[in-house]
Every structure is written in C-alpha cells, then in structure tokens.
Amino acid sequence: MKPIKFSERISQLKPSLTLAITSKAKNMKKQGLDVISFAAGEPDFDTPVNIKNAAIEAIKMGFTKYTPSSGTIELKNAVREKLKKDNSLRYSPEQIVISCGAKHALYNIFQVLCDKPDEVLIVSPYWVSYPEMVRTSGAQFRVVGASEKDGFVVDPKLIEEGLTRRTKAMIINSPANPTGAVFGREVLEKIAKIAVSKNIFVISDEIYEKLIYGGEEHISIGSLNKDIERQTLTVNGVSKTYSMTGWRIGYAAGPPEIMKNIAALQSHSTSNPSSISQVAALEALRGKQEMVSTIKKEFAARRDYMVRRINSFKSVSCVKPKGAFYLFCNISGTKLDSISISERLLEEAHVACIPGIAFGSDTHIRLSFATSMENIKVGLDRIEKWLVKNEADNR
Ligand SMILES: *Cc1c(COP(=O)(O)O)cnc(C)c1O
DSSP, X not given: OOOOOOOHHHHTOOOOHHHHHHHHHHHHHHTTOOOEEOOOOSOSSOOOHHHHHHHHHHHHTTOOSXXXXXXXXXXXXXXXXXXXXXXXXXXXXXXEEEESSHHHHHHHHHHHHOOTTOEEEEXXXXXXXXXXXXXXXXOEEEEEEOOGGGTTOOOHHHHHHHOXXXXXXXXXXXXXXXXOOXXXXXXXXXXXXXXXXXXXXXXXXXXXXXXXXXXXXXXXXXXXXXXXXXXXXXXXXXXXXXXXXXXXXEEEEOOHHHHHHHHHHHHHTTOSXXXXXXXXXXXXXXXXXXXXXXXXXXXXXXXXXXHHHHTTSSSOEEOOOSBTXXXXXXXXXXXXXXXXXXXXXXXXXXXXXXXXXXXXXXXXXXXXXXSOHHHHHHHHHXXXXXXXXXXXXXX
C-alpha cells in the first residue's frame, strides 16, 4: 500500500513530548517498580460527593439525551452568574458556549478565528497544547518569553514588540501552567491597552483562577474596560477547581458574533458535551464551595514544603509559584538538558517529572504538587540524593 497522505493540518502536528516519559513511568509501575510521579496535570483529589450525586440523579431521571449543542440554559446561567460574581464580567446566554473541557473551548476559538497567514502570540513558558492548537487552525504562533527573574510574568513591552501585522490574537494564561505566574492588574492593563490599540483578540485561559496562594487577586482581563471586553474571549471550566478533569466540561464567553460561530462549529462537530456532566458542573458551580478552600490549603502546604526543599538543593532552584499546582524548576546547574535529566531521574531515581522543553524551556523541568505529601517527601529525597551524586560526578 502507498503511504497515506495526511492533511496538512495533521502533518504539522507534533506528538506530545510529555507522553514518552509518562508512558515509560506507567510501564515501570506496571512492572512493580515503585515510581514517584511529579508528572500529574490534574488534582489528586476525588470529585466532591455532592457533584457525583447530582450526576447519579441525572442518570436516574433520564437526563441522558442530547441537550442544546452549545449547552443547557441552566448551566449557561450558572456560568453567567459565576462570571458576574467572581470576574465582574456580564454576558448574555448567547455569549456562552459550554464545551468538552476548556481545551475544547480553546480549540473551537482558534478554529473560528484563525487562518493561514495569521499569527497568535504565546507567552513562554506556555501550556503544551497552545502551539499545536494554533497550528491546527492553520495559523502560526509566535513566542514571547517571560523571564524567570520577573517570576515568569511577561513584560508587556515584549508583547508589543512581538506583534506583526499578521497577529490576530494572543493567549494569556494567569495563573499559568507550568510556572504558576499570576499577572497583576498593572501588567494586565498594559496588555489590554496594547490589544485594543492594535485590534488584537485576547484569549484568556483562566482555568487555574481559584488556585491562587497568598494575597494575590485573580483579575479577568476582559473586565478591565468595555473596549477590551469586546476583544476578549474568557475561557474557564470545572476540571481543576473541582477535581473534575474526567467529566469534560469547560466554557468560553465572548463577543456575540464569535460565540455564534463557535456554537455553529460545535453543533456540527461534537454537539453538546455530556448531558450528565453538565448537570454535575451545574452542581459544582451552584453547590457548596467549601471543598475549594480545603484543596487550596492542602496545595499551599505542599507548595511551601517543595519550594523550601528544592531551593536548598545546590544545582536546582525554583521560583515560588503564586498559583496552579506546578513548580517550574531551573536545572541549569545540573549541566543537563530537560529531556536527559527527566529520563535519568526516571531510570536512576524512579521519579517522574515533565521536561521543560515541552513548555518552551530546555533549562527547566516541571514538578507537579498534585500528589500526596508522603509522595512528595520520598520523591524529593530521591531527587536530592541523585543530584548530590550528579554534582559529584560533574566535579
Ligand atoms: C488543564 C488545562 C486546561 C484544560 O482543562 P480541561 O480539562 O480541558 O477543562 C486548559 N488550560 C490549561 C493551562 C490547563 O492546564
């Protein structure tokens, strides 16, 4: 048989860099090896029981058929209330589309907004899926670096310099994966001003909104003024806040013309996200919120412990993340690139982490604190021991 000629879109897609290492870690575990994983991209807590019960009830009641393809009016209204209360954003139901996770919401946006000559600005270190999603739309991505000494908060001047006449949109992700950076009001105002003056859309991925530790406040860029609101697409979901990654509910809110096209695209592709999951998400947004502060407290304690330990290591250091549940550790002192150190940590120390190259930096590795304190302690002991040996070998 002749080799298959794949579409241009798919030929450009890069397989996930993180997959190789995580599947190897899984295999090692299967063989009975005791591997500690810092690779998780999802909370390690169970979905709260009130949410599960709402879904069970939905099944029993027969809420198991198609819903409107852009989501139920009940869930859209709950999202509207949430956006108004938490984010000072006011939208009508037509301006909201419920999708199969925030990832799907983002994917829809690029499909609807971007074409071949367009460019999308991404702040590096970036979430692993942004470049590939942009590329799949036919557009190109351009990277602007946020520097570690600024706590990985991007300098708006660099955003301005990164714009070309082809720039259609930029992605803002605060709190950020993988760095935990939280963009303050001043920075967001500068970014908004640039976006408005250059007529560029802002896609604001706010999935880690509720996971901020310490005094920092989450600000939705779309809420800053009316002009930026008209150019902003706010993306969020229930995955990270409510430990609901498997339920696949996210949403986007934005200008009516754009949302209308997203709804049309979704109606011909996935149709509605699971009816049952929509009921669960409704309970997540409207039900009791105590779980969120419990999770936050636990994440904060793990973060503090990990940052303290890692910054006591000689050849590795990390900036204290203000949000999300990852540490982006600088490994320059080890003289290894991010894939080599990740492979060696896995093989020799039985600890899994994600190479920074997947997020645009080969001098970092990502360690997630979405794992128990016991695991964290044992895992860090192993890393420390391995580093001491590596440092001795380098001498
Ligand atoms: C996890 C994650 C998402 C997607 O979450 P969904 O499960 O698809 O809702 C989006 N953006 C970032 C930065 C993430 O880390």
